[in-house]
Amino acid sequence: MSIWKRKPLNQLLAEAADSEKGLKKTLTAPGLVALGIGAIIGAGLFSITGLAASMNAGPAITISFLVAAFGCVFAGLCYAEFSSMIPVAGSAYTYSFATMGEFVAWIIGWDLVLEYAVGAATVSISWSRYFGKFLSGYGIHLNESYMLSPFEGGIINVPAVVIVMIMSLILIRGTKESAFVNSIIVLLKVTVVLVFIAVGWQYIRPENYTPYIPANTGKFGEFGFSGIIRAAAIVFFAYIGFDAVSTAAQEAKNPKRDMPIGILLSLAICTVLYILFAHVMTGVVNYQAFAGKDGIAPVAIAVESMGHVGANGMITPAYPWLNNAILLAILGGYASVILVMLMGQSRVFFSMSKDGLMPKVFSEVHSKFRTPAKNNLLFMVIVSLFAAFVPARVVGEMTSIGTLFAFILVCIGVLIMRKKMPDAPRAFRTPLVPFVPIAGVLVCLFMMVFLPLDTWIRLIAWMMLGFDLYLFYGMKNSVLNKGTFSEGNYKTIAYSGYAMVIALVAVAYINHLDANADGAFLYYFSLIFAAIHAVIFTFSFNKSR
Numbered sequence: 001m002s003i004w005k006r007k008p009l010n011q012l013l014a015e016a017a018d019s020e021k022g023l024k025k026t027l028t029a030p031g032l033v034a035l036g037i038g039a040i041i042g043a044g045l046f047s048i049t050g051l052a053a054s055m056n057a058g059p060a061i062t063i064s065f066l067v068a069a070f071g072c073v074f075a076g077l078c079y080a081e082f083s084s085m086i087p088v089a090g091s092a093y094t095y096s097f098a099t100m101g102e103f104v105a106w107i108i109g110w111d112l113v114l115e116y117a118v119g120a121a122t123v124s125i126s127w128s129r130y131f132g133k134f135l136s137g138y139g140i141h142l143n144e145s146y147m148l149s150p151f152e153g154g155i156i157n158v159p160a161v162v163i164v165m166i167m168s169l170i171l172i173r174g175t176k177e178s179a180f181v182n183s184i185i186v187l188l189k190v191t192v193v194l195v196f197i198a199v200g201w202q203y204i205r206p207e208n209y210t211p212y213i214p215a216n217t218g219k220f221g222e223f224g225f226s227g228i229i230r231a232a233a234i235v236f237f238a239y240i241g242f243d244a245v246s247t248a249a250q251e252a253k254n255p256k257r258d259m260p261i262g263i264l265l266s267l268a269i270c271t272v273l274y275i276l277f278a279h280v281m282t283g284v285v286n287y288q289a290f291a292g293k294d295g296i297a298p299v300a301i302a303v304e305s306m307g308h309v310g311a312n313g314m315i316t317p318a319y320p321w322l323n324n325a326i327l328l329a330i331l332g333g334y335a336s337v338i339l340v341m342l343m344g345q346s347r348v349f350f351s352m353s354k355d356g357l358m359p360k361v362f363s364e365v366h367s368k369f370r371t372p373a374k375n376n377l378l379f380m381v382i383v384s385l386f387a388a389f390v391p392a393r394v395v396g397e398m399t400s401i402g403t404l405f406a407f408i409l410v411c412i413g414v415l416i417m418r419k420k421m422p423d424a425p426r427a428f429r430t431p432l433v434p435f436v437p438i439a440g441v442l443v444c445l446f447m448m449v450f451l452p453l454d455t456w457i458r459l460i461a462w463m464m465l466g467f468d469l470y471l472f473y474g475m476k477n478s479v480l481n482k483g484t485f486s487e488g489n490y491k492t493i494a495y496s497g498y499a500m501v502i503a504l505v506a507v508a509y510i511n512h513l514d515a516n517a518d519g520a521f522l523y524y525f526s527l528i529f530a531a532i533h534a535v536i537f538t539f540s541f542n543k544s545r
Helices: 009-017 029-040 043-085 092-099 102-136 158-173 175-201 224-239 241-247 255-284 298-304 320-354 373-389 392-420 435-449 453-477 487-513 520-543
Strands: 307-309 315-317
Touching (some): 009 092, 029 175, 029 255, 043 255, 043 392, 092 102, 092 320, 102 320, 102 487, 175 320, 224 255, 224 392, 224 435, 453 487, 453 520
């Protein structure tokens, strides 16, 4: 018995084929493509684009999307091979279990918990901002204290909590019903994106593209080359739609054929739309206009600038009706993103629970709806808390770093699978191996390096919490290992934990030296957190003796 023990491929396929106890198979290729587009076209396009353009890349945000797309193409090809080969709920968690063993699978599963939870929270926060703007167009003005987190000068973000609850209840009702709602919303928001591009193109002002790549301010990540790459890393989480598609593999009618189509086609469509949309948005208005609290809703600013400039220098919007129409579509579009992310989250937890690494209650399927209803209710509460009290920048960057980390492990998994199981049946084969997976690892790692240090602190702390759960619950209840591990396994976890303790202290110290850092709280929290975990990992080390 070992933490490196891999889950047999035939066992995974047997789970996928168990239609009586498993999840209901209702999704076809068009449904999977719509699922992917539903997750991809959202916060990255309608929200984070403005913030990243105003703070990091300027008009060169289009280059940032292209860089992010390269990383996604490499990772997407690897996901396509895995999802057609192992059509089981759980996405990268399941793939890692089959290729790198239980311990690595736990790490990536815990990372996916972070990715989807904070991703859904990010989008719900932006949904709240657009909802306020939509109501203000009809003379209804909500109290801002109830639309912002305490860290942003508010009390609680009530609209963000409400939309998370609504989408969670739809998910509990059933996957087929959720996919139907999602498909309608996707059709609506793609139409609006195309209208925005077509209408906005005629109001592009070339002077807004000068300079196309603003000079670096002297601070790493603020414009210039480093700004373009940091912006790519920040908007990267908007591409996780195909990752969400892979979590629904067990609910696909013909996963071997349909999963690669759903993943790659949704990625291709959205990449083109992203670049065109960003080009128009930064062309109709100067990127500096997206700074400040309204940067979370940049489309509204862009639409107001689509018109003719009068003698007084004021712009009269040519299509005043378009703003509310676009805001309505964005609200629906954001709802579909939240829906898909919550769905992906619950499916990862479902798989971890079936393997004994999480409590059994999370793999229980509702007798009528055939969905993991209790699972959905748990994350309704968790994501609502994130949305209510955590700032948008923090949750957005946490989603990006979690996504990039997941993509790296999937790319590595393809290399290992090709080596250890070269003859296993594959409905889709990643081309140009080993170039594609290695390039995916390097591009994703490159973008991770450009994310702010405080984001790294939160990721390391989150992973340390994951080690705690695996050490005190997962190892005792592992179905594959029957709760029995060698002494050397505990020593491996202890050494890995010590490495994270050192990394946390080092990153926190370097971040603390930065005069522009968030303050002393994160630094002292990191030191206390590291000290506590040094004791916990010493316990693991002592168990190995």
